[in-house]
Amino acid sequence: MPELPEVETIVRDLNEADLIGQTIAETRVLWAKTLAFPDLRTFAAKLKGRVIETMARRGKYIVFSLSGGYTVLIHLRMTGRLSLDRDWPRADAHARMAWRVRRKKNPAESLVLCFRDPRKFGRVWLLDSGEPSPLDKLGVEPLSAALTVSCLSRALGARGAAVKTLLLDQTIIAGLGNIYVDEALWHAGLHPLRPGRSLKPDDIRRLRNAIRHVLQRALRAGGTSLGTGRGNFYGLRGQPGRHLARLKVYRRTSQPCPRCATPVERIVVAQRGTHLCPRCQEGRKAGS
DNA sequence: ACTTTACCCTGTAAGC
């Protein structure tokens, strides 16, 4: 389940590959619903001949800026993966979309960017300049200087919903998912069910620091791979993330809290499995 | 305007 550190890892991999300045020669759609705005007739035609100018990340979106003002967005959702291959996917039940890139120096050499997604939740957008974009709705980038204590205080302080629910809301902070929300709340010593408006200035300050700490650590480890299954996270070159061993509570139900050895508890918040230390994150439910 | 629920999907693990 790629969240900010995983998506950022892939974008960094992409930027290390020789893609900037190269031309999209051909697009193949293997699962039509992957297109967020189904316009199959024009999709491949609009992309043909476009030059890749930049590749970046916003929230959990991968953003390709192409010549002519076009933007391609890729959201991996739960199980999406990208890879760079020598040829089109063959007999690959999970391949959903692929692009052949023509290299300036060696046009004969084929390079194919392939999007795979067993669960079919991932989506791809093609946007003309000025078109409404899913990026418009995104909140603050948590690793940017914009995530200040006062910014977080304004966003959370007026809301009655559980702090975990608010942190998962991409219109408030862009890029956090289930793993890093649980981890950040543990680091901050905050119960996931605490209402946003119950948070005091010091709670907000700890939360802000915890979010950045957790994301930076995960990023340095190349993301989190949970270890089982094909839906697992892998980078562009198929490398797993190394952050799993550093998780404090996520998917560690009944195992000792690394801080106080109390068994980690699992509850459900916002329809998501939620992991916490009932002692370190205790008694803060009611607020005040 | 806000909050909650249903839905999209299929690999994996648990249950019989």
Add this chain to the structure above:
DNA sequence: TGCTTACAGGGTAAAG
């Protein structure tokens, strides 16, 4: 062993 069922979850749309 083989089949069936529950579960995982990001985001959006519909419902409350």
